[in-house]
Amino acid sequence: MKDVQEILTMAIPQPAMSDQLQLAENSSVAVPDCMEFELQRFTYDTPLPVEDVAMVVYQPAKRGQAATIELRYCVNGSRYCKNPACTDGLCVDAHKGTCNEKDPSLDLVTLRFQPSFIQTLQKGATKFSFELSGKKPFVKTLQPCTKSKAVLEQMVHHNYEGILKNIFLQSKALELLLFSSDQFIKNDTDERYGCRFLTQLEDREKITKARDILLLQLDAPITIRDLARKVAMNECYLKKGFKAMYGTTIYDYFQKERMEKAKGLLYEQGISVSEVAMHMGYSCISHFSTAFKKHTGLKPCELLLR
Template sequence: MKEVQEILALAIPQPAMSDQLQLVEQDQVSVPDCLDFTLQRFSYEAALPVEDVAMVVYQPAKRGHAAAIELRYCVAGNKYCKNPGCTDQLCVEGKKGECNEKAPSVDLITVRFQPSFIQSLQKGSTTVSFLEMQSRKPFVKTIQPCTKSKSVLETMVHHNYEGMLKNIFLQSKALELLLFSSDQFIQNDTDERYGCRFLTQMEDREKIEKARAILLEQLDSPVTIRDLARRVAMNECYLKKGFKAMYGTTIYDYFQKERMEKAKGLLYEKGMSVSEVAMLMGYSCISHFSTAFKKHTGLKPCELLLR
């Protein structure tokens, strides 16, 4: 799912590490005429450098429809019990970090407010607020979830309500999240997370995501930055700056890293020869491939095959 990959790319700067995540729990709740709530919980074995991230996704009003707002969160560091039938009192009381059957997790939580609900909140208001973001273009704003927001998220994913009471509970907590996000959005509006103001526009972020997809599709055929910029219809300077801001590395370094990771899989898992892999990766000279491979992995291709 595109939304999941987008926020994971922010929370886990090293793309290859997100492959270690295992989906262990999923929950979807639709509160009529109000909101849609989604929870995806991932577990992982090895320690991951995960950063808590929040995103405000805004779609402007159009064709008689009110503006739509979506809040996305990636929260890591919580410990959840592996046993769904656990009766450990610490776990029951919410002290999951001390539960005897705990496991690390990454929670992806999405709250999408329905346009009609947002419109109802705006009725009677005489001032311009966060909910009225006078923008005609869709955009994404990335913020750090505050302590209050993380506390609310914790209760949203760990409660005992069912049926109508669950809907009421989620609605009340979602409004708290909207309130806290509003405070942060206004306070941090001039302090862009990436240092690239143009990245708040969804269409520009999508162009950079498209550039990344092109690189991954052509690991065996290097593409120049000029050609890449032309294919995604973006200025070269913006593309280079935006790519590094979103993925934490240059276009070339990202391409080489993913290229060598693919080569590593072909050598180690598929059992292909060094010359075969070098040719598949677009190298006309085996020594050049070997040098690039060692720079990335610390081993020569032949040394990997001996392991």
């Protein structure tokens, strides 16, 4: 559950919103001598700002436990019919048509590869290695590519059973491993491990705390120095780790969330441009308008009139 919460905090920028998730499905399939496929599907009633996230996780061998490679994904799922009379097939078909009873969903997919399977892939390979002999764990967060999301969609919606199901899941798991292979085979150690200090849960929690601080005070910009002090982390580590975990700089992330909140105040609540600018901490309306247009492509007054 801790691993689930960790990836959810990255996928849903406002952590309190994850409380709206309802577990709709929890299933797993073990493909012998290969990997374990686990699916956790959540549904929600009110719109959530979900960002697709992927993680590559390596855990070295421990006493009584072999080394493992995991691929974790948190992606927006299809919409599923909440009518209990529907079968799973009908719900999938409804995704292509119109169904007023469908709920949006969030899919958490975990692939746990067996070390023996990874080692068989490396036999005879001299140029690249997954280097499973390492003694240090690492975590790399990345944005799932379009190809990965297409494969995930196929893995959670298929009609195979028995041995064909195992063959299908194994083939798709290999595709996902291929798309994520850059995280293993780069020659530069720091690049291969992402930010090495992020292998420590404590450091990842500090960066998550920094993001939460930004979200709580969108109307009061904070310097990176002050933010680093609040979470007790070196400024350089904070900037590098933040970009590794969230795929953008601290400033760009803050501005994006700031303008999204301003957009909501203008479009959904109809608050005047001057009031919104003041509410978001701008002393000059023209500076707010420039920042807003850079983010949305519209002037604040244009959105207000819609």
